[in-house]
Amino acid sequence: MSRSLSPTNRRATTAVATTTAGPRRPAPELSQPPLDYAYDGSFEGLLTVFFNVYDRKAAPNSIQPLGAVQGGLFAMPVPIETDEATAARVWDGLLRYMDKEARTRLFHTFLSEQPDRELLIFRYADLAMRAGRDISDNYADDNVRRVASIAQQMYREKHRMEAFVRFEKTSDGLFHATIDPDFDVLPLIAPHFTKRYADQRWLIFDKRRRYGLYYDLQRTDVVEFESTAPQRNTAISATVLDEREPLFKLLWQSYFDHVNIPERKNIKLHRRHMPLRYWRYLSEKQPREQRFQPIKNKRPIG
Numbered sequence: 001m002s003r004s005l006s007p008t009n010r011r012a013t014t015a016v017a018t019t020t021a022g023p024r025r026p027a028p029e030l031s032q033p034p035l036d037y038a039y040d041g042s043f044e045g046l047l048t049v050f051f052n053v054y055d056r057k058a059a060p061n062s063i064q065p066l067g068a069v070q071g072g073l074f075a076m077p078v079p080i081e082t083d084e085a086t087a088a089r090v091w092d093g094l095l096r097y098m099d100k101e102a103r104t105r106l107f108h109t110f111l112s113e114q115p116d117r118e119l120l121i122f123r124y125a126d127l128a129m130r131a132g133r134d135i136s137d138n139y140a141d142d143n144v145r146r147v148a149s150i151a152q153q154m155y156r157e158k159h160r161m162e163a164f165v166r167f168e169k170t171s172d173g174l175f176h177a178t179i180d181p182d183f184d185v186l187p188l189i190a191p192h193f194t195k196r197y198a199d200q201r202w203l204i205f206d207k208r209r210r211y212g213l214y215y216d217l218q219r220t221d222v223v224e225f226e227s228t229a230p231q232r233n234t235a236i237s238a239t240v241l242d243e244r245e246p247l248f249k250l251l252w253q254s255y256f257d258h259v260n261i262p263e264r265k266n267i268k269l270h271r272r273h274m275p276l277r278y279w280r281y282l283s284e285k286q287p288r289e290q291r292f293q294p295i296k297n298k299r300p301i302g
Helices: 010-021 043-056 084-096 100-111 117-131 142-164 186-196 245-259 267-273 276-281
Strands: 032-039 058-065 175-179 202-206 211-215 220-224
Touching: 032 043, 043 058, 043 084, 043 100, 043 117, 058 117, 084 100, 100 117, 100 142, 100 186, 117 142, 142 186, 186 202, 186 211, 186 220
Parallel strands: 032 058, 175 202
Antiparallel strands: 202 211, 211 220
């Protein structure tokens, strides 16, 4: 599956952006028998499917990634080849019926990896086009409620990844972090880390989806990793870490211990703001290599 940091090709989007200011046209009636569609698993591929749905006037029975196609007894899904220019045209065309925030929620729904995300996004977009207006406040509709709920979950996961990612420095100066989010949030956190760590090379690797973000001091790119055998441990070997990395970890743990106030400990509240599943990536939550000792540089008064 091809991956990108933006939902459509930026140059193609710019080329057709002027077409979004025209009058709203109602969505074509889907008068032909429904079809099963298959695409390459990318968001641009899904948008291309939407174009073909209205071009063929055939509603989707299902929309499936090619690697997960399940054909029926008498019919096979119609494969749709991704066309980035067509995808950009559809993406911009959605602005006739919804604002940018509502449109962004559709992209977030795609990244959520829900089993029926393709049909959910199609139903939402089709409902908006037939209504001729933005429907984001129509919570009486189940599709609108689900998209809004998924968007909230994606926002929380994005915020937590931006807060809880911890880098380790390798011997060649690369800062590396491994994450395992519930949703595919790498495209959403890329702008944050590109802006915040613009003066250092870094790699954030999603071990569940086997791809990552790499920043080379100039731009952030998607890098994919292929492995024939599953890898349970993705930690960096100590032999490739910067020799000062253990010291950095020790200093951070020491700082955390000294600013901690045991009398104000609230484990329940702590786990609410920092769920347990994130602790494996946090230096302050790892076993201490040195026993904590209180600061002894205070002199008695008198």
